[in-house]
Amino acid sequence: MTFIYHPHTDIDGRFFPVRWEVHLPQQRALSDEDVVEFADLYQVNPRHLDAVRQVEAAGSGFLLREPPPARPKILFEAHWFYKLTPEPVSKTRPDLSSRRWDRSLYKGGSAEWTRLHDAMEFDPLQALKCASWGLGQVMGFNYTLAGCETMEQFVVESFTGEKEQFNHMLNFISYSGLMNALRLGRWKQFARGYNGPGYQVNAYHTKLARAARRSRL
Numbered sequence: 001m002t003f004i005y006h007p008h009t010d011i012d013g014r015f016f017p018v019r020w021e022v023h024l025p026q027q028r029a030l031s032d033e034d035v036v037e038f039a040d041l042y043q044v045n046p047r048h049l050d051a052v053r054q055v056e057a058a059g060s061g062f063l064l065r066e067p068p069p070a071r072p073k074i075l076f077e078a079h080w081f082y083k084l085t086p087e088p089v090s091k092t093r094p095d096l097s098s099r100r101w102d103r104s105l106y107k108g109g110s111a112e113w114t115r116l117h118d119a120m121e122f123d124p125l126q127a128l129k130c131a132s133w134g135l136g137q138v139m140g141f142n143y144t145l146a147g148c149e150t151m152e153q154f155v156v157e158s159f160t161g162e163k164e165q166f167n168h169m170l171n172f173i174s175y176s177g178l179m180n181a182l183r184l185g186r187w188k189q190f191a192r193g194y195n196g197p198g199y200q201v202n203a204y205h206t207k208l209a210r211a212a213r214r215s216r217l
Contacts (some may be wrong), residue, residue: 012067014110015117017128018159024069027062030135030162032217038170039217044183049170051211052182055204056194057135057169061162063110072134072158072165076115078105080130080141085123093118125151133158136169147171185212 010016035053039046062070078098082090089097095105096119107115112131119127128151129141138146143154146168157164173179173194181190191204199205 011069014066014071015113016071017116017120017124017155020069025160027069027159028161028163029060030057030166034163034166035217038166042170042174042179042183044179045185045212046217047212047215048182048185050215050217051208052169052173053135053166054211054215055207057166061135061158061165066110069159071110071113073137074112074116074131074133075106075137076112076119076127076131077139078102078130080139081119081123081127084126084130084141087122089119089122093122096122128155134165134168135162136165136172138168138172142172145172145175147175185209187212 008016008019010019030053032050035049036046038044039049042049060073062072064070076096078094078096079101082097082099085097090099096115098105106112116127116131119130129139129143132139133154140151140154143151146154148154148157148168154168157168170179173182176193178190178193181187181193187205187208188199191199191208195202195204
């Protein structure tokens with residue numbers, strides 16, 4: 001798999017920022033065995049990791065209705081593109097670059113890839129940083145906290161499979177100082193750190209605690 005920083009349309013007319021030279025990625029789903037493997041690696045109760053999988057990484061890390069190879073789920077964040085691009089994109093494309101976060105700018109599904117494609121025409125690298133990726137919806141600009149040396153590595157691994165996406169998420173949790181709260185099941189502390197000060201609005205802490213109690217791992 002090779003990576004390119006400029007917009008590229010490849011398979012079935014869909015936009016991909018990566019190109020496959022030989023074999024397409026398997027894009028294997030995250031399994032219970034993968035969760036237990038990560039639990040051993042991070043010395044965390046597997047039920048706690050399972051709770052994170054169920055609550056914070058709910059659903060697939062890929063667009064479900066796309067034929068293989070599917071593209072990872074993303075959300076393009078216009079307020080971050082505004083912050084990271086010196087060019088005043090907001091003057092011509094306020095849907096891509098906004099001074100403040102605006103929920104109405106989200107299009108969802110494959111339409112988020114159209115937004116990313118359009119943003120990459122202004123600034124490819126910064127556009128990739130301004131999307132959240134995969135199971136954990138880790139922001140691209142956090143690629144080093146996700147355990148990657150380059151943005152290229154982060155994007156390629158996001159296409160590879162859900163295990164790689166979950167690894168990004170756990171690396172981010174670890175480097176953000178939240179792993180100990182996860183180990184101890186301090187769900188308010190974890191949810192506050194991972195979801196921000198508004199975590200109580202969506203009751204992330206109670207959802208995590210409930211999922212950990214009900215986990216069969």
